Amino acid sequence: MSIYGNRGMGFENLIEFSNERYEHLNVAVINKRPTPVKVTKTSGHRVKDGYFEKSSTVDYDGAYRGRAVAFEAKSIKTLSRFPLGMLEQHQYDYLEKQHRIGKGISFLLIEFTAFRETYLLPFQSLAFFWREYNGSGPKSISKDDLNIYGYLVPTGRVPVDYLKAVDKVWFVD
Numbered sequence: 001m002s003i004y005g006n007r008g009m010g011f012e013n014l015i016e017f018s019n020e021r022y023e024h025l026n027v028a029v030i031n032k033r034p035t036p037v038k039v040t041k042t043s044g045h046r047v048k049d050g051y052f053e054k055s056s057t058v059d060y061d062g063a064y065r066g067r068a069v070a071f072e073a074k075s076i077k078t079l080s081r082f083p084l085g086m087l088e089q090h091q092y093d094y095l096e097k098q099h100r101i102g103k104g105i106s107f108l109l110i111e112f113t114a115f116r117e118t119y120l121l122p123f124q125s126l127a128f129f130w131r132e133y134n135g136s137g138p139k140s141i142s143k144d145d146l147n148i149y150g151y152l153v154p155t156g157r158v159p160v161d162y163l164k165a166v167d168k169v170w171f172v173d
Contacts, residue, residue, distance in 0.1 A: 018158035030062035068104035
């Protein structure tokens with residue numbers, strides 16, 4: 001089990017609210033993907049025991065402006081760096097596949113709660129850092145690097161308006 005588990009529930013709630021607003025405004029349809037769980041013991045209607053059946057893909061997927069979207073969301077409470085170990089190999093692989101096969105919009109959303117900032121890191125940039133991580137390079141991405149290779153996500157029509165950053169990367173008019 002990861003030491004980072006459930007750290008980002010507040011962040012995920014903000015993303016969920018943002019996604020509901022996007023859908024209500026007919027802007028996008030983005031859904032939280034459930035993690036497959038095998039229930040092994042119940043008591044009435046309560047689940048008493050279970051386990052994750054298989055590795056999930058990523059946190060969110062959907063469609064925006066006629067293109068498939070997939071992203072993983074991570075929250076950092078005290079650090080000014082994103083430890084790449086927080087991203088599982090199967091999550092990276094799914095983002096890569098979405099990027100390569102479907103010409104989809106795939107990215108990582110990183111919230112730094114101490115700074116009240118969220119960054120969108122496009123897959124192309126994530127791929128560079130991931131190769132370094134799996135080699136002899138840095139094991140984390142600094143906020144300074146995110147300022148260069150990522151996009152600060154504004155608040156606006158929704159609490160986490162990541163589609164504004166998506167527009168800057170994938171839909172330059």
